[in-house]
Amino acid sequence: MLFAIGRSIVVLVLHILIMAINIVLKKLITWLADNKMQTIMLDFKNLCKMPSIMGAINGTHISIAKPISVFLKDYYYHKTRGYNIVAQVVVDSKKRFLDVFVGLFRNVNDSYVLRKSKLYQCAIHRGLFDIAIGPQD
Numbered sequence: 001m002l003f004a005i006g007r008s009i010v011v012l013v014l015h016i017l018i019m020a021i022n023i024v025l026k027k028l029i030t031w032l033a034d035n036k037m038q039t040i041m042l043d044f045k046n047l048c049k050m051p052s053i054m055g056a057i058n059g060t061h062i063s064i065a066k067p068i069s070v071f072l073k074d075y076y077y078h079k080t081r082g083y084n085i086v087a088q089v090v091v092d093s094k095k096r097f098l099d100v101f102v103g104l105f106r107n108v109n110d111s112y113v114l115r116k117s118k119l120y121q122c123a124i125h126r127g128l129f130d131i132a133i134g135p136q137d
Helices: 007-028 034-048 070-076 110-116 118-125
Strands: 056-063 082-091 097-105
Touching (some): 110 118
Antiparallel strands (some): 056 082
């Protein structure tokens, strides 16, 4: 034990910190109203000739320094990428951030990250994407 702090306390504090970061990000980065979303869908249609695209999503592993704590080393080590955390970002047609989800670790795939994100939960339970989509040419 480093500084006589147990593993469970370190994990709990790290979890609280990541939750706080996500809360602050949610105040700075917000999903758009229907009228702005319609503009984004039109922009995407002009860019890639595909209708009804509301955003581009991608996940990535962000390299971090090797954690000092012996216990956290196991959580953040990925055998092919070293130490990292996983982020998922959604951008609009102008590459502006619409949603950010950060904090998962190790070797997790994109679909797992998506299912754990607030974006997914809002889409499934609150009808986030239930906007009026007009006829497509």
